[in-house]
Amino acid sequence: xxxxxxxxxxxxxxxxxxxxxxxxxxxxxxxxxxxxxxxxxxxxxxxxxxxxxxxxxxxxxxxxxxxxxxxxxxxxxxxxxxxxxxxxxxxxxxxxxxxxxxxxxxxxxxxxxxxxxxxxxxxxxxxxxxxxxxxxxxxxxxxxxxxxxxxxxxxxxxxxxxxxxxxxxxxxxxxxxxxxxxxxxxxxxxxxxxxxxxxxxxxxxxxxxxxxxxxxxxxxxxxxxxxxxx
Amino acid sequence: xxxxxxxxxxxxxxxxxxxxxxxxxxxxxxxxxxxxxxxxxxxxxxxxxxxxxxxxxxxxxxxxxxxxxxxxxxxxxxxxxxxxxxxxxxxxxxxxxxxxxxxxxxxxxxxxxxxxxxxxxxxxxxxxxxxxxxxxxxxxxxxxxxxxxxxxxxxxxxxxxxxxxxxxxxxxxxxxxxxxxxxxxxxxxxxxxxxxxxxxxxxxxxxxxxxxxxxxxxxxxxxxxxxxxx
Numbered sequence: 387x388x389x390x391x392x393x394x395x396x397x398x399x400x401x402x403x404x405x406x407x408x409x410x411x412x413x414x415x416x417x418x419x420x421x422x423x424x425x426x427x428x429x430x431x432x433x434x435x436x437x438x439x440x441x442x443x444x445x446x447x448x449x450x451x452x453x454x455x456x457x458x459x460x461x462x463x464x465x466x467x468x469x470x471x472x473x474x475x476x477x478x479x480x481x482x483x484x485x486x487x488x489x490x491x492x493x494x495x496x497x498x499x500x501x502x503x504x505x506x507x508x509x510x511x512x513x514x515x516x517x518x519x520x521x522x523x524x525x526x527x528x529x530x531x532x533x534x535x536x537x538x539x540x541x542x543x544x545x546x547x548x549x550x551x552x553x554x555x556x557x558x559x560x561x562x563x564x565x566x567x568x569x570x571x572x573x574x575x576x577x578x579x580x581x582x583x584x585x586x587x588x589x590x591x592x593x594x595x596x597x598x599x600x601x602x603x604x605x606x607x608x609x610x611x612x613x614x615x616x
Numbered sequence: 617x618x619x620x621x622x623x624x625x626x627x628x629x630x631x632x633x634x635x636x637x638x639x640x641x642x643x644x645x646x647x648x649x650x651x652x653x654x655x656x657x658x659x660x661x662x663x664x665x666x667x668x669x670x671x672x673x674x675x676x677x678x679x680x681x682x683x684x685x686x687x688x689x690x691x692x693x694x695x696x697x698x699x700x701x702x703x704x705x706x707x708x709x710x711x712x713x714x715x716x717x718x719x720x721x722x723x724x725x726x727x728x729x730x731x732x733x734x735x736x737x738x739x740x741x742x743x744x745x746x747x748x749x750x751x752x753x754x755x756x757x758x759x760x761x762x763x764x765x766x767x768x769x770x771x772x773x774x775x776x777x778x779x780x781x782x783x784x785x786x787x788x789x790x791x792x793x794x795x796x797x798x799x800x801x802x803x804x805x806x807x808x809x810x811x812x813x814x815x816x817x818x819x820x821x822x823x824x825x826x827x828x829x830x831x832x833x834x835x836x837x838x839x840x841x842x843x844x845x846x
Contacts, residue, residue: 448832451701452697452701455688455697455700455701456697458685458688458700467682467685467686470685470688471681471682471685471704474701474704475708478705478708557797557798557801560790560794560797561794561797564790564791564794567787567790567791567797568787571787571801571804574801575808578805602678
């Protein structure tokens with residue numbers, strides 16, 4: 387087997403791996419979408435199926451990570467260290483997005499027997515931004531496009547600002563009507579889960595930047611979640 | 617350089633790496649301890665220093681991860697795939713423990729100008745269990761001791777049960793006095809952060825099991841956090 391053949395098969399392997407990771411990401415997005423539908427429509431069956439499917443993402447992450455290390459062990463190339471680390475971190479970030487989606491589904495089950503809380507309205511737009519960030523960042527990973535990745539990273543401030551507004555709105559509801567406290571707390575955690583999903587999309591974006599440019603993005607990311615910082 | 621020499625230097629490298637990761641873990645524990653002190657004593661200076669030091673753990677995680685992949689690229693051995701994956705995941709789990717500790721510190725700053733909330737009492741014991749789990753699991757990693765790791769994993773149920781009790785107590789406080797809502801929510805997130813730290817200690821324990829036995833622990837872990845599931 388010539389050197390060229392080895393390099394060729396290595397590139398194919400990397401392309402296959404990228405496809406696997408992107409596929410994982412698509413499943414995570416699907417999970418989040420369905421969890422949000424379950425939450426808005428109080429659909430317990432749909433929520434349960436999201437929860438049950440989370441183990442599939444966990445299993446995929448295990449398989450992908452082992453593939454990545456196999457690739458590392460077999461075909462060292464100049465850019466490998468970055469590709470390997472980025473692939474492991476991106477797979478891990480997607481696995482955590484899946485966890486957050488499953489948690490949203492769990493909370494929709496917990497809310498199941500209470501009337502649909504009016505405070506849930508703001509969650510839809512929040513989830514939409516997170517889903518768009520995920521879709522864009524997966525495309526950026528497929529294309530190894532650092533500029534698209536940087537744009538995703540910039541959008542996280544928008545998500546954080548919306549989260550902060552929603553957080554304050556939920557606090558107001560709770561203060562006005564103590565009977566709303568329990569359901570509002572669940573919605574607060576749902577909002578927090580979505581905000582964390584945005585952080586993971588940002589983390590994926592930073593890993594794409596690292597693959598392409600070999601360093602972390604220079605400019606510090608603006609953190610606009612002000613609910614915990616002051 | 618003979619084969620034996622390469623293997624020897626590879627073992628040394630792995631031992632050095634283990635030390636680095638354990639050191640990272642010790643810093644994360646220190647951060648959590650100081651964040652809890654800052655929270656209980658309303659000590660803003662101490663909180664700020666925890667927050668500032670979080671970048672050190674992030675930087676360590678980057679260095680360690682690159683070292684791990686360098687090791688993977690240079691010295692393939694039979695057990696490597698598991699050691700490499702476990703080292704990367706353990707380093708990443710520790711980095712997240714550091715994030716949670718920093719978030720506890722941030723919330724203590726946010727609470728800074730309100731009177732010390734009486735609901736904070738239960739948090740000390742909760743953090744103590746999390747810290748003990750972290751200490752034990754780092755020792756288990758140092759010794760590659762799967763049995764100690766399994767014991768840590770079993771303790772997570774204890775932490776979850778305590779978290780659930782605390783969660784309900786905080787809900788009661790909020791319902792009784794709406795002026796407590798804002799501070800209680802911060803404490804709720806602090807409790808959640810500590811519960812998540814327990815999950816990461818468990819995750820580290822599972823990776824130690826995987827290194828030693830080559831598979832995930834058989835028995836499903838009992839999840840006793842009932843605040844989101846029903």
